[in-house]
Amino acid sequence: MKKRLMLMLSAILLFSILVACNSNDTGSEVNEGDSEQSNEPSSEEAGVVNKEGYPIVDEEITLSLMAPGTGMAEWKDMPTLQQYSEMTNIQFDYITPPISDFQTRLNLVFASGDVADIIFAAGTGNLTPGMEVDYGQQGVLIPLEDLIAEYAPNFQALMDENPEIQRSITTIDGHIYSLPVINQHPTSAWPAGPLWYNGAWLDALGVEEVPKTTDELYDLLVRFKTEDPNGTGEDDTIPLIDVQMNSSRTWFLAAFGMKAWGIEDVDGTVRYAPMSENYKEYLTYMNKLYAEGLLDPETFSQSDEQKKAKGQENRLGLFPDWFSFFTTGQTEEEALNNPMFHPLTSPISPEIVLPGNPGISRGSFSITSNNEHPDASMRWVDYLYSKEGRDFFDQGPEGYLWEEGEGGERIFLEVPSEYPSSEDYRGTLTPAYGIPVPMLVDLVDGAPRSEFDLFIEAETQAKVDPYAETPFPLVYLTDEEQDSVNTIEVDLRSYVEQMEARFITGVEPLSKWDDYVSTIERMNVEEYVQIHQDAYDRWASN
Template structure:
């Protein structure tokens, strides 16, 4: 028995010693890699970025389709740059938790890629930047990132929007020059077949005209089935159609909004009451779907595919109707409404950028090489490469001298070309640091792509305004805002549904405003006014 016990103890000691040796070897290897990376000279132009291969670590949200080390884009880019990465890519659904744990443990790696503001929030940028965990990037951009430098010079609002309260840039954005980047959210679309059935040649431009058309949708059987089953207007909790309908009453943002330099909280303005009154009228008369506040997106789409809806939100109309693209060009985009003939229409614009896409940690041994690595994707050529991968997978040259490409067929085993693309490149479903643009190397636009450009040029560009810029708050301001928003957002959202459905009569509007005022709304607006003033002063 004693002999067996001694054997077990000896075995445990051996395992412990071997584990320690393995750990020491890993540490030595990691230190050697870091030392080599730190000593590598960085070429300021062209490829490779460093003459001898170095290794860095990257943390990013995985897309669930392919491991990053197997992606053709990243393998090819490693060869171009001589920078190899060890990837840590937890599922996107778990990424926020994993990133927070990594910050707590001090092991975030050398680069955080593709996090986006849902995961690497503006508050985290400020906090970890001030602590020195994330390093400032502005001097690196100046010296090693010509594409980024050019972008920030040409679009100073972007630079203002990624510069924190202490004057530093701790994270790079995803910027988009794509046509749809102007969209605040998916537009409202009209059912073109219904318009044709009713002989409608001009879209509504006032709230009264819109109301009259919705009544016709309800009463004149535009789907031609002889049943009164038409739903003139629908949404899911007003989440997508709200911005377009609020704009009819001069409101650009459901919350904090800036008008001529003055910040206000829109959901307590008289204009918001007018919006609620109008929407209640639509709901009461059966023009707004009775299931708006209870249905799922899947239920909404089922009604669209059953030809039961007249006006509906989605990114593209065929996502709801199920039509092919070539038929969807018959569904016109919503034209901005106004409820006052003396006022110009307005439509909220998207910011055209998302923050929190790329940060460098204090442990990174070669920030210069890292910023050069990412800078390429802020060029037109670099974005096409990031988006479509290297030649031979999604595309091949049609005429290399002319710079034109042609698409290749999707291999068997993939449900769609997008799923295949997601196996080749990380530019799939995450906030990839890049300057996105409409891909024009694949030849002429399709009929649908041209339709989208024309509709956007006619119905969004002339009327678009940004409701409130992307700003940073101080740590103290962020704490105050978080405390106020806990109750404020929930209350306003609940009351919108109650007012529109009539559960809460609009005669109780004053009580609603009083309740909001008691939630410290004055201080809330003051904080955002100060943040706007700081943003504006960076002009």
């Protein structure tokens, strides 16, 4: 009661001062934080936020939060958010337009100024790096670095452990306007869904080790085509398959010394890979596979569903997918026999090169200048970067998806019959489903792991983790740089994509390579590379 009385007297005093200073505001209602917009929490507000323990605030507050909705459940009904509100004493008004409409709605609220207190799980596709810089410099998004230092010990510890995080989220004006997703899952370094070998075919041919060079792979693909590994007695095998090269391209570019199908850095020097000699060697190799029937002739015309149908007919020797049984239709137990593709070397790239996912996805949590409680907001989100908070937001509270066993392990419960799968049910319990929630992504402590989970981790540790490196860091561009990149990139990417298919299929002979490079040069690629070099240099010196 004494505390409330003091707050009331303070509010009355503040109101009197404001009226005396600004006669034009006599009709406005004055609350804490209304007197003047600031990028830092007031000392009075900071005093009511508990830096440790829960609740975060002794007096309940309500904030507005805008996020993309998955349509699985209303956020106000999700047990995870309900329990976390009880725990923190922070309630929310949720604004969750469908994912398909989210970017449009976000742009509208930014334009109107009627933006929520928190922008949550937007992701870099909706809250782009350019928007972070633009709205940060306008003061719509507030700087977060001081709030992190004071109210986010979990996230600060992650930055201390991995300095690339801070460099990747610090904009060109030296501020942090958005927190990222930090992915430390065993598969987080995958540059894309892997390629998988048909283990039964390897057994039939007596192959004990998967290829490690482009020549060894060529020899194996020839055997897949000519030695009837599926035992049908027919010429129906497809040694290698993809859809538009969208999944396997990453792995084959790496075999010829490239980390990206575009901008990459090579020891600090930026280059445009699709005009390099390495890329010409990649096209030459893939054209050879296509010409000899080792690469599916329908690669550039089929759908993913058609690819999967061929896999379920046991016609594929090497194929892309997140897990092999997604294509083959096998059980997880059967898929244990399908080894992961090993990175290849080639005459032009004798050392293994492999792009890796940096495990940092930006644009996931921002605080706007409308927020009167930025310190409490930062403490609220910091929990998600702890192991306990990660587990809580990943699988929800106990009693729904899981319960604790006698030994402290998690035991998964039977999913209610109205839900097709445990994932569908999980999407009604927590917002951490299908959107980039700002959190630490990793294995849940105590959760059971199948033999297949352990197989995937072992394959990753042997074939990805030792080699993976970021193709190009997460950089920020100035407005002028971004405008130039946008203008150049559309036509450049379209041309390169079109010519890749033409070169691989032989519609365009590789004797036209010099003409291809000349065309790219006329598309302002030099400016495009220089912009990224400048951005890289800023990032490296941050």
